[in-house]
Amino acid sequence: MSTRTAELLMAIGMLVFSLGLMWNIYSDGLVIGWVPERGPGSGVWPFWLSLGMALCSVWTLVRWFRGITPESRNHSPYIDPESLGLVVLSFTLLTAMIFFGKIYWHIFVSGAISWCVYALNWEAWMDRDFINDGWICFLHLLPF
Numbered sequence: 001m002s003t004r005t006a007e008l009l010m011a012i013g014m015l016v017f018s019l020g021l022m023w024n025i026y027s028d029g030l031v032i033g034w035v036p037e038r039g040p041g042s043g044v045w046p047f048w049l050s051l052g053m054a055l056c057s058v059w060t061l062v063r064w065f066r067g068i069t070p071e072s073r074n075h076s077p078y079i080d081p082e083s084l085g086l087v088v089l090s091f092t093l094l095t096a097m098i099f100f101g102k103i104y105w106h107i108f109v110s111g112a113i114s115w116c117v118y119a120l121n122w123e124a125w126m127d128r129d130f131i132n133d134g135w136i137c138f139l140h141l142l143p144f
Contacts, residue, residue, distance in 0.1 A: 003074040008064055015057035021050040 001009075025032065031041025032048070064072045079087055 001078050003071050003076055003078045004064075006078040007060070007069075007071045011057050011060040011064060015054055015061070018050045018053040018057060022047055022054065025050070 025043040025047045028043075030043025030047070032043045033041055034044075035041050063069050067073050
């Protein structure tokens, strides 16, 4: 899939999604206007935000058909073939985690902190500076 096709599919998908949200709010009978002496109705913010999203999607489609943006003229692959396996693996694992896994906060927080420490010090570990400096390389991360 090219970058041009990805932009078109995203604009169409967001338009359909926003129209679906607007229809759902309207068909549920939520008030999308001002209620006298009470303020905005319960459907004001979701409906009007969805309308704004729909208008932005239409504007993206207009610009796509005119070929105004660089993305609408770009025929290069949207995802590099070398990276496609990693993208598919990440999507599959995240989907499995959402539907089949149970997330505990202590595991999530410890994993997030561990990943940050790993990512921030990856270059130092690759250069073997971590062994020479010890834990001093973490001092620049402290807020004080």
